[in-house]
Amino acid sequence: MIDLHSHILPQVDDGAANLSEALHMAEMAAVSGVTHMVCTPHFRGEMQSLRTLPEIARQFTLLKQAVGGAKLPLTLSCAAEILCTPDTVDMAAAHRLPTLDGKRYLLTEFYFDESPQYMNACLSGLAQLHYTPVIAHPERYDALQRDAHLAEYWFRHGYLLQLNKGSILGAFGSRVQHTVHRLLADGAAHLVASDAHHAHVRTPDMTSLTRWLRSHCNPAYAEILLLRNPRRILDGRPPVPV
Numbered sequence: 001m002i003d004l005h006s007h008i009l010p011q012v013d014d015g016a017a018n019l020s021e022a023l024h025m026a027e028m029a030a031v032s033g034v035t036h037m038v039c040t041p042h043f044r045g046e047m048q049s050l051r052t053l054p055e056i057a058r059q060f061t062l063l064k065q066a067v068g069g070a071k072l073p074l075t076l077s078c079a080a081e082i083l084c085t086p087d088t089v090d091m092a093a094a095h096r097l098p099t100l101d102g103k104r105y106l107l108t109e110f111y112f113d114e115s116p117q118y119m120n121a122c123l124s125g126l127a128q129l130h131y132t133p134v135i136a137h138p139e140r141y142d143a144l145q146r147d148a149h150l151a152e153y154w155f156r157h158g159y160l161l162q163l164n165k166g167s168i169l170g171a172f173g174s175r176v177q178h179t180v181h182r183l184l185a186d187g188a189a190h191l192v193a194s195d196a197h198h199a200h201v202r203t204p205d206m207t208s209l210t211r212w213l214r215s216h217c218n219p220a221y222a223e224i225l226l227l228r229n230p231r232r233i234l235d236g237r238p239p240v241p242v
Protein backbone atom coordinates (compact mmCIF):
# COMPACT_ATOMS: atom_id res chain seq x y z
CA MET A 1 0.00 0.00 0.00
CA ILE A 2 1.18 3.55 -0.71
CA ASP A 3 0.44 6.47 1.63
CA LEU A 4 0.52 9.70 -0.35
CA HIS A 5 -0.26 12.16 2.44
CA SER A 6 1.56 12.32 5.79
CA HIS A 7 3.08 14.78 8.23
CA ILE A 8 5.81 12.44 9.31
CA LEU A 9 8.70 14.88 8.78
CA PRO A 10 9.72 16.21 12.19
CA GLN A 11 9.76 19.86 13.24
CA VAL A 12 8.48 21.41 10.03
CA ASP A 13 4.74 21.65 10.82
CA ASP A 14 2.16 20.30 13.28
CA GLY A 15 3.22 16.71 12.54
CA ALA A 16 5.96 14.60 14.14
CA ALA A 17 7.57 16.41 17.06
CA ASN A 18 11.03 14.90 16.64
CA LEU A 19 13.00 12.25 14.78
CA SER A 20 12.14 9.58 17.30
CA GLU A 21 8.38 10.09 16.83
CA ALA A 22 8.86 10.16 13.04
CA LEU A 23 10.74 6.86 13.15
CA HIS A 24 8.02 5.35 15.34
CA MET A 25 5.44 6.51 12.75
CA ALA A 26 7.46 4.98 9.91
CA GLU A 27 7.54 1.68 11.76
CA MET A 28 3.77 1.76 12.41
CA ALA A 29 3.14 2.40 8.72
CA ALA A 30 5.43 -0.40 7.58
CA VAL A 31 3.96 -2.92 10.04
CA SER A 32 0.46 -2.10 8.77
CA GLY A 33 1.48 -2.82 5.17
CA VAL A 34 2.63 0.54 3.81
CA THR A 35 5.60 0.18 1.48
CA HIS A 36 5.95 3.78 0.33
CA MET A 37 5.16 6.93 2.24
CA VAL A 38 5.22 10.45 0.86
CA CYS A 39 6.15 13.16 3.35
CA THR A 40 3.78 16.06 2.71
CA PRO A 41 4.36 18.83 5.26
CA HIS A 42 2.03 21.83 5.22
CA PHE A 43 3.20 24.48 2.78
CA ARG A 44 1.41 27.76 3.32
CA GLY A 45 2.29 30.47 0.88
CA GLU A 46 5.27 32.41 -0.27
CA MET A 47 6.71 33.72 2.98
CA GLN A 48 6.56 30.43 4.85
CA SER A 49 7.73 28.29 1.96
CA LEU A 50 10.84 30.39 1.43
CA ARG A 51 11.77 29.73 5.05
CA THR A 52 10.81 26.09 5.24
CA LEU A 53 11.96 24.56 1.94
CA PRO A 54 15.60 24.03 2.98
CA GLU A 55 14.46 22.76 6.39
CA ILE A 56 12.06 20.29 4.76
CA ALA A 57 14.91 18.99 2.59
CA ARG A 58 17.20 18.69 5.62
CA GLN A 59 14.65 16.83 7.75
CA PHE A 60 13.82 14.53 4.84
CA THR A 61 17.48 13.52 4.49
CA LEU A 62 17.72 12.84 8.24
CA LEU A 63 14.53 10.76 8.30
CA LYS A 64 15.59 8.75 5.25
CA GLN A 65 18.89 7.95 6.93
CA ALA A 66 17.10 6.90 10.13
CA VAL A 67 14.60 4.68 8.28
CA GLY A 68 17.47 3.12 6.32
CA GLY A 69 19.48 2.62 9.53
CA ALA A 70 16.50 0.88 11.16
CA LYS A 71 16.21 -1.35 8.06
CA LEU A 72 12.50 -0.63 7.72
CA PRO A 73 10.99 -1.88 4.44
CA LEU A 74 9.66 1.55 3.63
CA THR A 75 10.44 3.86 0.72
CA LEU A 76 10.13 7.58 1.44
CA SER A 77 9.68 10.46 -0.92
CA CYS A 78 9.03 14.12 -0.30
CA ALA A 79 6.44 16.60 -1.54
CA ALA A 80 4.11 19.00 0.31
CA GLU A 81 0.47 19.71 1.10
CA ILE A 82 -0.10 23.08 -0.46
CA LEU A 83 -2.66 25.41 1.06
CA CYS A 84 -4.27 27.39 -1.75
CA THR A 85 -3.44 31.01 -0.94
CA PRO A 86 -3.53 34.03 -3.28
CA ASP A 87 0.10 33.42 -4.35
CA THR A 88 -0.31 29.69 -5.08
CA VAL A 89 -1.00 29.92 -8.82
CA ASP A 90 1.90 32.35 -9.35
CA MET A 91 4.23 30.02 -7.47
CA ALA A 92 2.99 27.09 -9.56
CA ALA A 93 3.64 29.10 -12.74
CA ALA A 94 7.20 29.67 -11.54
CA HIS A 95 7.57 25.89 -10.83
CA ARG A 96 8.25 26.60 -7.18
CA LEU A 97 5.78 24.16 -5.66
CA PRO A 98 6.86 20.62 -4.73
CA THR A 99 4.77 18.02 -6.59
CA LEU A 100 3.97 14.42 -5.70
CA ASP A 101 5.56 12.98 -8.83
CA GLY A 102 8.20 15.65 -9.44
CA LYS A 103 6.11 16.95 -12.35
CA ARG A 104 2.41 17.70 -12.33
CA TYR A 105 0.45 16.27 -9.38
CA LEU A 106 -0.01 18.88 -6.63
CA LEU A 107 -1.47 17.89 -3.27
CA THR A 108 -3.69 20.88 -2.48
CA GLU A 109 -5.76 21.84 0.55
CA PHE A 110 -8.05 24.72 1.53
CA TYR A 111 -9.28 26.33 4.71
CA PHE A 112 -12.27 24.25 5.82
CA ASP A 113 -14.71 27.16 5.42
CA GLU A 114 -13.35 28.30 2.03
CA SER A 115 -15.93 29.32 -0.59
CA PRO A 116 -16.44 27.05 -3.61
CA GLN A 117 -15.79 30.06 -5.88
CA TYR A 118 -12.32 30.59 -4.41
CA MET A 119 -11.55 26.86 -4.50
CA ASN A 120 -12.61 26.52 -8.12
CA ALA A 121 -10.66 29.61 -9.20
CA CYS A 122 -7.48 28.23 -7.61
CA LEU A 123 -8.00 24.71 -8.99
CA SER A 124 -8.68 25.94 -12.49
CA GLY A 125 -5.65 28.29 -12.32
CA LEU A 126 -3.47 25.27 -11.52
CA ALA A 127 -5.12 23.15 -14.22
CA GLN A 128 -4.52 25.85 -16.83
CA LEU A 129 -0.83 25.54 -16.01
CA HIS A 130 -1.14 21.78 -16.71
CA TYR A 131 -0.92 20.79 -13.08
CA THR A 132 -3.36 18.19 -11.79
CA PRO A 133 -4.65 19.06 -8.32
CA VAL A 134 -4.98 16.17 -5.89
CA ILE A 135 -7.52 17.62 -3.46
CA ALA A 136 -6.69 16.61 0.12
CA HIS A 137 -9.63 15.46 2.28
CA PRO A 138 -12.50 17.03 0.26
CA GLU A 139 -14.94 15.58 2.80
CA ARG A 140 -13.65 18.01 5.44
CA TYR A 141 -14.68 21.16 3.54
CA ASP A 142 -17.96 22.86 4.49
CA ALA A 143 -18.76 23.63 0.85
CA LEU A 144 -18.66 19.98 -0.16
CA GLN A 145 -20.60 18.86 2.91
CA ARG A 146 -23.36 21.28 1.88
CA ASP A 147 -23.33 20.53 -1.84
CA ALA A 148 -22.55 17.04 -3.13
CA HIS A 149 -22.44 18.36 -6.69
CA LEU A 150 -19.13 20.06 -5.95
CA ALA A 151 -17.40 16.65 -5.79
CA GLU A 152 -18.98 15.68 -9.08
CA TYR A 153 -17.82 18.99 -10.59
CA TRP A 154 -14.24 18.41 -9.41
CA PHE A 155 -14.31 14.83 -10.59
CA ARG A 156 -15.52 15.87 -14.06
CA HIS A 157 -12.75 18.49 -14.33
CA GLY A 158 -10.11 15.83 -13.75
CA TYR A 159 -9.14 16.90 -10.24
CA LEU A 160 -8.27 13.96 -7.99
CA LEU A 161 -10.01 13.41 -4.67
CA GLN A 162 -7.94 12.05 -1.77
CA LEU A 163 -9.99 10.86 1.18
CA ASN A 164 -8.61 10.68 4.73
CA LYS A 165 -8.35 7.53 6.79
CA GLY A 166 -9.64 9.35 9.89
CA SER A 167 -12.69 10.71 8.06
CA ILE A 168 -13.73 7.22 6.97
CA LEU A 169 -13.28 5.83 10.48
CA GLY A 170 -15.23 8.68 12.12
CA ALA A 171 -12.36 10.60 13.78
CA PHE A 172 -13.65 13.97 12.52
CA GLY A 173 -17.31 13.57 13.46
CA SER A 174 -20.45 12.27 11.85
CA ARG A 175 -20.87 15.06 9.29
CA VAL A 176 -17.43 14.39 7.78
CA GLN A 177 -17.98 10.65 8.02
CA HIS A 178 -21.36 10.85 6.31
CA THR A 179 -19.82 12.96 3.51
CA VAL A 180 -16.86 10.64 2.98
CA HIS A 181 -19.02 7.51 2.95
CA ARG A 182 -21.22 9.15 0.32
CA LEU A 183 -18.14 9.96 -1.83
CA LEU A 184 -17.01 6.34 -1.53
CA ALA A 185 -20.44 5.00 -2.41
CA ASP A 186 -20.65 7.34 -5.43
CA GLY A 187 -17.21 6.27 -6.65
CA ALA A 188 -16.16 9.93 -6.37
CA ALA A 189 -12.76 9.09 -4.90
CA HIS A 190 -9.36 8.40 -6.40
CA LEU A 191 -7.28 7.45 -3.37
CA VAL A 192 -7.21 7.20 0.42
CA ALA A 193 -4.28 8.32 2.59
CA SER A 194 -3.50 8.54 6.29
CA ASP A 195 -2.81 12.30 6.64
CA ALA A 196 -0.92 11.06 9.69
CA HIS A 197 0.32 13.65 12.17
CA HIS A 198 1.54 11.66 15.17
CA ALA A 199 2.31 8.26 16.64
CA HIS A 200 -0.49 8.48 19.24
CA VAL A 201 -3.34 10.29 17.40
CA ARG A 202 -3.97 10.57 13.66
CA THR A 203 -1.42 7.80 13.15
CA PRO A 204 -0.10 6.21 9.93
CA ASP A 205 -1.30 2.75 11.05
CA MET A 206 -3.54 1.61 8.19
CA THR A 207 -4.81 -1.61 9.82
CA SER A 208 -8.31 -0.38 10.77
CA LEU A 209 -8.73 1.39 7.46
CA THR A 210 -7.86 -1.62 5.33
CA ARG A 211 -10.18 -3.76 7.46
CA TRP A 212 -13.01 -1.24 7.01
CA LEU A 213 -12.47 -0.94 3.24
CA ARG A 214 -12.33 -4.70 2.82
CA SER A 215 -15.64 -5.16 4.58
CA HIS A 216 -17.47 -2.25 2.91
CA CYS A 217 -16.02 -1.99 -0.61
CA ASN A 218 -15.40 -4.19 -3.58
CA PRO A 219 -11.79 -5.52 -3.21
CA ALA A 220 -10.81 -4.12 -6.61
CA TYR A 221 -12.04 -0.65 -5.54
CA ALA A 222 -10.07 -0.85 -2.28
CA GLU A 223 -6.94 -1.79 -4.24
CA ILE A 224 -7.41 1.18 -6.57
CA LEU A 225 -7.74 3.55 -3.61
CA LEU A 226 -4.82 2.22 -1.57
CA LEU A 227 -2.34 1.07 -4.17
CA ARG A 228 -3.06 1.41 -7.86
CA ASN A 229 -3.93 5.10 -8.02
CA PRO A 230 -1.25 6.25 -5.57
CA ARG A 231 1.29 4.30 -7.66
CA ARG A 232 0.03 5.88 -10.89
CA ILE A 233 0.22 9.36 -9.37
CA LEU A 234 3.83 8.80 -8.27
CA ASP A 235 4.60 7.59 -11.77
CA GLY A 236 2.94 10.66 -13.32
CA ARG A 237 0.24 8.57 -15.01
CA PRO A 238 -3.51 9.21 -15.06
CA PRO A 239 -5.60 7.46 -12.39
CA VAL A 240 -7.59 4.29 -12.99
CA PRO A 241 -11.23 5.14 -13.63
CA VAL A 242 -13.46 4.04 -10.76
Ligand SMILES: [Fe+2]
Residues within 6 Å of the ligand: 005, 006, 007, 081, 136, 195
Ligand atom coordinates in the same frame (compact mmCIF):
# COMPACT_ATOMS: atom_id res chain seq x y z
FE1 LIG B 1 -2.46 16.96 5.80
